[in-house]
Amino acid sequence: MRSNIAPLEELPQIASEGAGQGLLLLAALQDLSQVRQRWGQQADGFLTLFGTKLILAGIADTRTLESISTMLGEYDREVITRTRNGPGLLSSILDGEARPHTSRTVSTQRTRVLSPGELANIPAGRALHLDGVQWELITLTLAHSSEPWRTITAIPTG
Numbered sequence: 001m002r003s004n005i006a007p008l009e010e011l012p013q014i015a016s017e018g019a020g021q022g023l024l025l026l027a028a029l030q031d032l033s034q035v036r037q038r039w040g041q042q043a044d045g046f047l048t049l050f051g052t053k054l055i056l057a058g059i060a061d062t063r064t065l066e067s068i069s070t071m072l073g074e075y076d077r078e079v080i081t082r083t084r085n086g087p088g089l090l091s092s093i094l095d096g097e098a099r100p101h102t103s104r105t106v107s108t109q110r111t112r113v114l115s116p117g118e119l120a121n122i123p124a125g126r127a128l129h130l131d132g133v134q135w136e137l138i139t140l141t142l143a144h145s146s147e148p149w150r151t152i153t154a155i156p157t158g
Helices: 011-021 032-049 062-072 089-095 116-120 149-153
Strands: 052-056 074-087 100-112 126-131 134-139
Touching: 011 032, 032 062, 062 100, 062 116, 062 126
Parallel strands: none
Antiparallel strands: 052 126, 074 100, 126 134
16 A cells, blocks of 8 residues: 655655754644655654654554654653551551551652653644643644635535
8 A cells, every 4th residue: 555645755854854944844643653764764754854743633652652752751750659457557556546647758659741642642633732842732723714714615506
């Protein structure tokens, strides 16, 4: 199966060098499997060739989701665990009464900024805007619902 993708053998080089020469390049892909099929090994660095990326809902290719998730990095998440045990033997002996013992543990866990599962479930009508490792979830506006696009796409009557 062949993807409907530009037959430009030099696209990775153009994307890599173009910005330094004033060339703005827009590429639209369903997922990186298209890039892997067309450009092979060069697909591994394809996301880094574009400074700004817009990730839409519907990506099902696990390698694409994993690549985006890895690119966004990880952070240290504080995890608090509380444990409540029955009466402690020492408190029973000292006080003569049974009291439950509660302990609190704080630890750190490395967590992906966005997991592949979260990326696969971008809500309809939203997109993930990536600029380097900075990201934000944005609301998409349908072209036909706002100006000037409403006028441009209007079907003439009469």
